[in-house]
Amino acid sequence: xxxxxxxxxxxxxxxxxxxTELLHHAWPEAVKVFSPRGLDNYLxxxxxxxxxxxxxxxxxxxxxxxxxxxxxIGEDIIGxxxxxxxxLASRTSGAVIELVLATSPTAAKRLGDAHLFQNYLQFxxxxxxxxxxxxxxxxxxxxxxxxxxxxxxxxxxxxWGAHAYRTDYEEQIRYFGLDSKESLALLQKERKGTLFVDVxxxxxxxxxxxxxxxxxxxxxSGDFETREGYxxxxxxxxxxxxxxxxxxGDITAVEVYRAAAAHAAAxxxxxxxxxxxxxxxxxxxxxxxxIEDARIxxxxxxxxxxxxxxxxxxxxxxxDMDTTMGNYLDRLARALxxxxxxxxxxxxxxxxxxxxxxxxxxxxxxxxxxIGVQLAHSFTSKNIPFNIRTDVxxxxxxxxxxxxxxxxxxxFNKSLSAGYDAPKQIRKYVNVMEFANEVEVxxxxxxxxxxxxxGSEFFPYEDSGISYNETEGREPVSAPYHYSEWDYQIQLERxxxxxxxxxxxxxxxxxxxxxxAQQYKREIARMxxxxxxxxxxGTRRIRKLEDGDEIDINAAIRSMIxxxxxxxxxxxxxxxxxxxxxxISVLVLLDLSESTNEKVVDQDYTVLDLTRQATVLLANxxxxxxxxxxxxxxxxxxRHDVQYYRFKDFDQPYDEIPKAxxxxxxxxxxxxxxxxxRHAGHYLKLQKSAKKLLLVITDGEPADVDIRDPQxxxxxxxxxxxxxxxxxxxxxxxxxDPRADQYVSRIFGERNYLVVDHVERLPEKLPILYAxxxx
Numbered sequence: 061x062x063x064x065x066x067x068x069x070x071x072x073x074x075x076x077x078x079x080t081e082l083l084h085h086a087w088p089e090a091v092k093v094f095s096p097r098g099l100d101n102y103l104x105x106x107x108x109x110x111x112x113x114x115x116x117x118x119x120x121x122x123x124x125x126x127x128x129x130x131x132x133i134g135e136d137i138i139g140x141x142x143x144x145x146x147x148l149a150s151r152t153s154g155a156v157i158e159l160v161l162a163t164s165p166t167a168a169k170r171l172g173d174a175h176l177f178q179n180y181l182q183f184x185x186x187x188x189x190x191x192x193x194x195x196x197x198x199x200x201x202x203x204x205x206x207x208x209x210x211x212x213x214x215x216x217x218x219x220w221g222a223h224a225y226r227t228d229y230e231e232q233i234r235y236f237g238l239d240s241k242e243s244l245a246l247l248q249k250e251r252k253g254t255l256f257v258d259v260x261x262x263x264x265x266x267x268x269x270x271x272x273x274x275x276x277x278x279x280x281s282g283d284f285e286t287r288e289g290y291x292x293x294x295x296x297x298x299x300x301x302x303x304x305x306x307x308x309g310d311i312t313a314v315e316v317y318r319a320a321a322a323h324a325a326a327x328x329x330x331x332x333x334x335x336x337x338x339x340x341x342x343x344x345x346x347x348x349x350x351i352e353d354a355r356i357x358x359x360x361x362x363x364x365x366x367x368x369x370x371x372x373x374x375x376x377x378x379x380d381m382d383t384t385m386g387n388y389l390d391r392l393a394r395a396l397x398x399x400x401x402x403x404x405x406x407x408x409x410x411x412x413x414x415x416x417x418x419x420x421x422x423x424x425x426x427x428x429x430x431i432g433v434q435l436a437h438s439f440t441s442k443n444i445p446f447n448i449r450t451d452v453x454x455x456x457x458x459x460x461x462x463x464x465x466x467x468x469x470x471x472f473n474k475s476l477s478a479g480y481d482a483p484k485q486i487r488k489y490v491n492v493m494e495f496a497n498e499v500e501v502x503x504x505x506x507x508x509x510x511x512x513x514x515g516s517e518f519f520p521y522e523d524s525g526i527s528y529n530e531t532e533g534r535e536p537v538s539a540p541y542h543y544s545e546w547d548y549q550i551q552l553e554r555x556x557x558x559x560x561x562x563x564x565x566x567x568x569x570x571x572x573x574x575x576x577a578q579q580y581k582r583e584i585a586r587m588x589x590x591x592x593x594x595x596x597x598g599t600r601r602i603r604k605l606e607d608g609d610e611i612d613i614n615a616a617i618r619s620m621i622x623x624x625x626x627x628x629x630x631x632x633x634x635x636x637x638x639x640x641x642x643x644i645s646v647l648v649l650l651d652l653s654e655s656t657n658e659k660v661v662d663q664d665y666t667v668l669d670l671t672r673q674a675t676v677l678l679a680n681x682x683x684x685x686x687x688x689x690x691x692x693x694x695x696x697x698x699r700h701d702v703q704y705y706r707f708k709d710f711d712q713p714y715d716e717i718p719k720a721x722x723x724x725x726x727x728x729x730x731x732x733x734x735x736x737x738r739h740a741g742h743y744l745k746l747q748k749s750a751k752k753l754l755l756v757i758t759d760g761e762p763a764d765v766d767i768r769d770p771q772x773x774x775x776x777x778x779x780x781x782x783x784x785x786x787x788x789x790x791x792x793x794x795x796x797d798p799r800a801d802q803y804v805s806r807i808f809g810e811r812n813y814l815v816v817d818h819v820e821r822l823p824e825k826l827p828i829l830y831a832x833x834x835x
Contacts, residue, residue, distance in 0.1 A: 348432030568723025608634030
């Protein structure tokens with residue numbers, strides 16, 4: 061489904077000309093950030109703010125800032141933000157509302173989570189009621205505040221000022237503007253050691269360096285009423301870490317983050333199956349959790365021995381602690397991790413010995429269950445009660461272990477692909493009453509989330525005898541294809557990362573194709589002799605066969621000579637006559653990006669015109685030889701929308717329809733080449749020819765709107781070449797980029813490319829190149 065800004069003219073007709081112009085300028089960026097539903101909410105927000113009558117600047121601020129918020133934390137928050145802004149309209153001025161919108165990208169970036177941002181909006185709503193004159197100076201200092209405080213710290217700092225200066229408006233303004241000693245003192249008191257948003261990138265790189273894959277992390281929404289944030293936890297295969305950590309003794313907060321992230325990642329990597337909680341009491345589950353933590357840490361330490369030091373430094377339990385169940389669990393956790401820790405308690409020694417004896421089966425979660433139940437039974441002899449609320453582990457990096465106690469269906473494959481989920485299109489088959497009574501979405505396109513299908517044709521109420529299929533129907537296009545993409549930085553594939561959408565090819569004017577044939581009439585005549593020479597003629601003798609159709613006299617004589625001389629004869633004395641045939645399938649893949657609309661230097665025609673001319677001449681040549689061939693094209697607008705066009709398929713004759721499609725091809729968007737080549741390889745694999753050729757014609761290097769690293773798509777394209785090569789497909793690139801020597805050889809290989817220095821000679825070179833590749 062696509063949304064055109066012109067479709068909302070009625071909704072936006074009251075906008076001032078300056079706002080309308082700003083919206084048109086912001087629209088291309090908004091389309092990249094929002095889905096169609098998000099764009100609809102975005103535009104309705106523009107209309108709603110215009111209806112407040114608070115001035116043009118408020119509307120312009122929404123237009124400018126909201127895409128930045130959606131880019132940071134997702135588009136689902138936009139509805140909540142619009143609702144909050146509209147509710148503030150009756151209690152504060154338009155300037156304050158504008159300031160809320162202007163600082164929203166800062167808040168979104170620093171909070172990094174949609175749920176935290178919702179709590180931030182609730183906090184603003186509370187503060188407007190308690191300190192209406194303090195919100196403006198606070199928003200002016202928001203960047204400074206969020207650089208030092210968590211959301212909980214900001215809330216406590218603000219509410220203290222609101223209560224202390226409820227009636228002293230001048231002091232209230234000074235407090236929230238960070239101009240009073242009390243304000244700075246309380247700010248220092250609430251200040252946390254290290255915020256999650258400041259170290260998230262470093263922790264991501266740390267985990268990627270360890271396990272060679274990405275892990276997706278979010279900050280927790282704790283720390284509202286106390287300075288102790290929630291414990292780390294794993295939910296839906298995402299790692300949730302506290303939004304801030306203080307230093308722990310001499311250990312920095314960054315090291316605590318590393319320990320917590322590595323421990324949670326170890327759960328995701330080493331936990332293959334859930335642990336059954338059936339018939340277990342809370343004490344048994346607590347002991348099993350300690351053993352399971354030790355098991356996954358031991359497996360990780362085997363691969364990365366340095367992790368033992370990282371984790372052991374955060375265990376402070378000793379044998380002289382109070383005799384509570386929680387302290388015993390802490391001592392057991394340290395004993396299983398740190399071999400230098402000494403504890404004479406028989407129960408701790410028993411746990412150590414059981415864990416050591418189970419090292420041969422440590423890959424199985426069953427040992428955690430077996431050891432945990434046995435130790436829990438042994439602990440009952442101590443007659444120490446267990447309190448589920450207070451008897452918990454105190455190591456700050458340990459998570460709450462909800463991950464492996466999930467009672468729902470556990471899927472280890474989801475833990476590998478968390479964050480890479482690709483949307484699936486649903487086709488729902490309905491009866492005539494459901495079909496007739498449902499309102500269709502007229503703006504839905506080929507990528508609609510749900511498509512309704514009826515088994516028979518549907519006719520209008522008028523007795524015309526003509527069905528809707530005949531009047532409005534379109535030939536269905538295949539469902540979206542999802543392909544992996546190679547990330548050279550982590551040396552792993554991102555599963556189902558790029559989505560290829562097959563689009564209908566528009567029809568053009570056939571006279572264009574006829575004009576090309578007329579323009580290159582001389583070249584076509586000159587090529588006739590070359591093409592005739594390529595036609596299969598006669599037969600070819602295959603000699604030196606042990607099993608053939610007839611005896612090879614020369615080989616038989618040589619074998620008899622060897623026998624007479626007492627030597628071992630060559631048994632390959634047969635030969636077979638085989639008729640010469642061409643057994644090759646060719647797919648021509650055209651780059652249809654925006655750059656093909658540029659004009660050739662010192663010429664009046666574009667690169668796309670030249671590509672069309674060359675493709676027409678090549679198609680005529682291949683059609684004359686009789687090889688099966690297809691002509692496809694591609695462009696892209698981000699990884700979710702790689703557009704693929706099939707101008708001619710292998711089983712389709714080269715007649716008026718493919719020619720009209722070639723006449724109608726256009727250049728647009730970007731060049732995500734790897735996904736397009738994988739899709740082209742999909743069609744070549746379906747061919748039964750002995751030799752398969754993928755001929756790529758492009759005018760530049762791989763690039764896309766959502767990729768800044770130029771090496772990323774180059775490396776992915778190189779990987780795509782290797783993948784189709786393993787399927788027996790030869791890949792050759794004809795580049796029109798004069799700078800292509802810098803990168804094309806590394807992608808396609810030293811002998812598998814040709815750089816056309818003089819683009820205007822492309823129509824002459826392409827058929828000759830094809831002849832050389834397929835002879």
